Amino acid sequence: MTMVWLTSCASRQATVTPYVADDQPTSGVVYYLPKTQLRIHFVLSEEQFEPGPLVAYASRYLGENYPTQPATRYQIERVAMHAHGVPDKAQGFLIESVALPSVEQLASLTPDGLLYSLHGKAYQPATTDYLADYPKAVASQEASQALPQEYALATSRAKQAEVAANRLFELRERRVELLSGQVETMPCDGPALKMVLDGLDKELAALQALFAGRTTRRYYEEVVDVPITEPATQQVVARFAPQYGLVDKEDLSGAPIYIDVKALKRPAPLSESELHKLIKSKALRYIEPGRARVSLQLPERSQAITLELSVAQWGRPALLEHKLGADKLGQLPYTIYFDLTSGSIELIELPRQ
Numbered sequence: 001m002t003m004v005w006l007t008s009c010a011s012r013q014a015t016v017t018p019y020v021a022d023d024q025p026t027s028g029v030v031y032y033l034p035k036t037q038l039r040i041h042f043v044l045s046e047e048q049f050e051p052g053p054l055v056a057y058a059s060r061y062l063g064e065n066y067p068t069q070p071a072t073r074y075q076i077e078r079v080a081m082h083a084h085g086v087p088d089k090a091q092g093f094l095i096e097s098v099a100l101p102s103v104e105q106l107a108s109l110t111p112d113g114l115l116y117s118l119h120g121k122a123y124q125p126a127t128t129d130y131l132a133d134y135p136k137a138v139a140s141q142e143a144s145q146a147l148p149q150e151y152a153l154a155t156s157r158a159k160q161a162e163v164a165a166n167r168l169f170e171l172r173e174r175r176v177e178l179l180s181g182q183v184e185t186m187p188c189d190g191p192a193l194k195m196v197l198d199g200l201d202k203e204l205a206a207l208q209a210l211f212a213g214r215t216t217r218r219y220y221e222e223v224v225d226v227p228i229t230e231p232a233t234q235q236v237v238a239r240f241a242p243q244y245g246l247v248d249k250e251d252l253s254g255a256p257i258y259i260d261v262k263a264l265k266r267p268a269p270l271s272e273s274e275l276h277k278l279i280k281s282k283a284l285r286y287i288e289p290g291r292a293r294v295s296l297q298l299p300e301r302s303q304a305i306t307l308e309l310s311v312a313q314w315g316r317p318a319l320l321e322h323k324l325g326a327d328k329l330g331q332l333p334y335t336i337y338f339d340l341t342s343g344s345i346e347l348i349e350l351p352r353q
Contacts (some may be wrong), residue, residue, distance in 0.1 A: 006233040015282040021094035028096035028108050031115040032046065033115060033287055033343045034085030036312045038259070038294055041130050043078040043219060044245055051213040057161035058211040062168075066212045074245035076298060077219065080130060082310040083341035084225060087113050092315075110340060118284075119348070120335040133221035143210050146171070146203035167282075168207040175200050222246050226294065228311055232261045240299055255299035264308065265291040268317045283319040287343030290314025310342035 049071045057065045095107060108117040116123040126320040132311045144151075147167055154160040177183050178197060187193040222248075226237050240249045241252030247254040267288050270278065278285075289310040296305045320336075 002227050005016050015097070016093050016095050016284045018283060019094040028069045028094050029109065030092055030094050030113060031107070031109055032087035032089065032093075033091040033285060033317070034111045034114055034312050034340060035088045035114060036289070036341055037086055038228060038307075038309070039082055039084035040224045040226065040296065041078075041080040041136065042076060042222045042224070042238075042246055043080075043130050044222065045075045045077050045134075045217055046245065047073045047075070047215060047217045049213055049215045052210045054157065054161040054210045055213060057158060057165075059123055061161055061165035062211055064211065073239075073242055075242070076240060076246075077134070077143065078130065079296065079298065079305055080128075081294065081296060081305065081307045082190070083311075085114055085312070085339075085341040085343070091285075095284065114340050115286075115338050116340060117338065118334075118336040120337055131219055137216070137218050143206040146206050164207055164210050168204065171200055171204050171207065175204070226259065228261060228313065230261075231263045231292075232259070233258065234258045237296075257299065258297045260295045260297075260304075262293045262295075263290065263314065264293055266314050270316055278317060278319065281319050285317050285319060286338060286345055287312050287315045288318045289342040289344050310339065310344060312341070312343045315342070315344075 044055050049067065051068050051070060052058070052066065055066050055068050092224070106119050107115065108120060108122045110116055110123050110125075131218055143164070147164060151160055151163045151167075173182075175197065178186075178193065178200070185312055187196050196350045222245075224238050226235075235257050235258060236249045236256045238249050238257045240257060241247060241254035244253060249256070267290060289312050292309055292314065294307045294309065296307075298305075335347075336345060336348040337349075338344065339346040
């Protein structure tokens with residue numbers, strides 16, 4: 001990979017120096033090299049059952065027995081993993097320049113101070129909607145819309161149940177008559193018939209729910225960030241319980257969710273001369289990262305989810321050491337983009353001729 005050097009000649013210089021936390025620089029910009037974390041997105045479903053208000057009369061009027069107690073169940077629907085960069089506050093650097101345009105115009109940072117580009121486009125966060133493929137909650141039709149006035153005037157639950165059951169049977173019979181064409185006035189065409197049947201089905205479902213109860217399902221996302229330090233085997237990152245959903249890794253009510261972290265590549269440490277050069281240099285730093293393979297194991301799932309990623313803290317710092325022939329920062333001919341998760345050079349674009 002081509003390496004680049006952020007510098008200039010004579011009095012028109014851009015310098016990069018270590019930044020001390022809590023200092024307030026009067027000029028220039030402060031950027032941080034990243035630490036790599038594992039970010040895990042869990043898409044879960046929550047299914048809630050509420051018994052019907054007339055469930056006690058379901059056996060008498062409908063000949064059915066339905067659950068009488070509320071219940072909630074959770075399920076993991078999807079898991080996605082990716083690397084995520086956070087600022088390493090121990091590796092902050094101040095870029096200063098007397099050249100024009102200013103460093104602020106040429107260096108693009110994320111809101112938390114990671115270096116995104118030099119002489120490139122401004123940082124625009126990219127987001128993924130992990131819930132996009134899952135249905136949104138829809139309000140159910142109220143049974144009152146399908147009930148006669150007699151229901152509201154009933155003085156006991158038993159009488160309400162009788163009225164609701166009779167109305168339920170009436171609507172079922174009407175549906176059968178529509179399907180068999182035994183009504184005096186049929187809908188004019190197929191779409192009209194479908195619209196009438198859909199309306200009946202909603203009323204039937206609302207009435208049935210008075211006895212059978214109602215189950216609602218919603219989908220939601222939870223995010224777990226896992227710091228990467230050293231290789232690990234069966235590291236617990238969270239727990240899952242069907243009764244409670246995703247719970248903290250210390251909460252023994254849930255079954256453990258494990259990750260294994262295996263080192264694939266770790267660059268050799270800097271030699272004494274390289275370290276001396278790094279300390280003395282006023283060039284911009286980036287990272288030559290290491291590589292890791294992460295495997296995630298869910299409870300009662302035989303197949304693990306795997307991901308390979310670059311790890312900044314398993315790598316080593318490097319300098320943009322190749323001078324580009326620019327006399328000042330504003331004439332930097334290359335556009336450079338950095339990987340926000342690992343601190344490495346992601347892309348170098350040559351100037352257009």
